[in-house]
Amino acid sequence: MGILEKIKEIEFEMGRTQKNKATEYHLGQLKAKLAKLRTQLQEGTSKTGPAGEGFEVQKYGDGRVALIGFPSVGKSTLLTELTGTASEAAGYEFTTLTCIPGVIHYNDAKIQLLDLPGIIEGAAEGKGRGRQVIAVCKSADLLLMVLDAGKPHYHREILTRELESVGIRLNRKPPNITYKKKKTGGITVNSMLKLTHMDDKMVQRILQEYKIHNCDLLFKEDSTVDDLIDVIEGNRRYMKCLYVFNKIDVCSIEEVDEIARLPNTIPISCYHKMNLDGLLARIWDMMGLVRVYTKKVGHKPDFGDPVVLSEDRGGTTIKHFCEMIHKSLLQELQYALVWGTSSKHMPQRCGTSHKLEDEDVVQIVKKKVQTGDDGKGRFAQAAKEYVRTVDRVKKAALKTTLWWCACL
Numbered sequence: 001m002g003i004l005e006k007i008k009e010i011e012f013e014m015g016r017t018q019k020n021k022a023t024e025y026h027l028g029q030l031k032a033k034l035a036k037l038r039t040q041l042q043e044g045t046s047k048t049g050p051a052g053e054g055f056e057v058q059k060y061g062d063g064r065v066a067l068i069g070f071p072s073v074g075k076s077t078l079l080t081e082l083t084g085t086a087s088e089a090a091g092y093e094f095t096t097l098t099c100i101p102g103v104i105h106y107n108d109a110k111i112q113l114l115d116l117p118g119i120i121e122g123a124a125e126g127k128g129r130g131r132q133v134i135a136v137c138k139s140a141d142l143l144l145m146v147l148d149a150g151k152p153h154y155h156r157e158i159l160t161r162e163l164e165s166v167g168i169r170l171n172r173k174p175p176n177i178t179y180k181k182k183k184t185g186g187i188t189v190n191s192m193l194k195l196t197h198m199d200d201k202m203v204q205r206i207l208q209e210y211k212i213h214n215c216d217l218l219f220k221e222d223s224t225v226d227d228l229i230d231v232i233e234g235n236r237r238y239m240k241c242l243y244v245f246n247k248i249d250v251c252s253i254e255e256v257d258e259i260a261r262l263p264n265t266i267p268i269s270c271y272h273k274m275n276l277d278g279l280l281a282r283i284w285d286m287m288g289l290v291r292v293y294t295k296k297v298g299h300k301p302d303f304g305d306p307v308v309l310s311e312d313r314g315g316t317t318i319k320h321f322c323e324m325i326h327k328s329l330l331q332e333l334q335y336a337l338v339w340g341t342s343s344k345h346m347p348q349r350c351g352t353s354h355k356l357e358d359e360d361v362v363q364i365v366k367k368k369v370q371t372g373d374d375g376k377g378r379f380a381q382a383a384k385e386y387v388r389t390v391d392r393v394k395k396a397a398l399k400t401t402l403w404w405c406a407c408l
Ligand SMILES: Nc1nc2c(ncn2[C@@H]2O[C@H](COP(=O)(O)OP(=O)(O)OP(=O)(O)O)[C@@H](O)[C@H]2O)c(=O)[nH]1
Pocket: 069, 070, 071, 072, 073, 074, 075, 076, 077, 078, 088, 089, 090, 091, 092, 093, 094, 095, 096, 097, 116, 117, 118, 119, 246, 247, 248, 249, 250, 268, 269, 270, 271, 272
């Protein structure tokens, strides 16, 4: 039996099993089985399947945003509106067949926007170009899930489930569980609070299913079976996602109002260029980019071309700032002077671990080169000595002249 058939079989069994105290452990075990098979499916295809011909696009700019959605929701129309790069849009499904990159210029930063083919239910299992699309999505810093405001809202749940099944978790934090695999020593399970969603027996069952006999587990929150499975699998991707409801021109005011109140959601209309500025602002906020302007000694800051940092792409400290400018800069750094919201004084002298904030200004002060400076220092000393000697000689000469004058 192939992996896909095994998955179908387990899903079928889960569907027909009633949820109650007696079946609880069996269902937990089935969940673990399913997760294992899905990981197998993905690992198998990433090695043997087509490596997304024409889908890999070079990363560009300060961050990457991918457009994901069902066919004909307006992804290509949106790319064209936001970036000016033409991506063919039409009234029939699957107009876009490959990945089309564009660039959003916003707040002095460059954000790469990727248009992708529409995906359909079952994409994760290989329907359409689903796998290639999902692979590109995983490389993004932010997902824009484009939805048709005129179509049923459960489309969003279908897509979310599709992404969940390939290990993508939207707008969620990783479970707060410490999990350490060991070679010997058996299983130790501890928790910092009472678990209400599972008991010891369930934890043992899941570990058994994964054939784990030695490990330390510490639950720091009221975790679920799914959380535990995610931590054991260890391959989950936690991504930020903004839900973009396009085509609000076909909706009533009441419907738009309802959409606008949903979390991480924004209503727009590409046709009428409605709320596109609002969309850009939301993209900006969710990406959490930190623009840092450089300043040379004795010069005004360079406000045209910031160094753009982000927590998702490494970090936002002085160390990351230096690394972005030049590989060797970190070794040469003595300290940095920082002006802006992150600094206590203007400027504040900061070390490598100082966290920068958006629109800070930084001046790098390099270490003095020891040998060269010694030479310079000695030269300066000698020069001062010479001036003093000349002064003394001059003063002495003046005194002698005055003395002679007085004698005359
Ligand atoms: N009413 C309305 N129609 C829109 C809007 N934006 C796009 N459309 C139309 O929706 C249709 C699909 O647009 P596309 O941009 O091709 O959609 P897509 O998501 O890229 O489609 P695929 O590439 O096939 O997956 C086109 O006929 C667009 O003109 C909008 O804001 N309102």
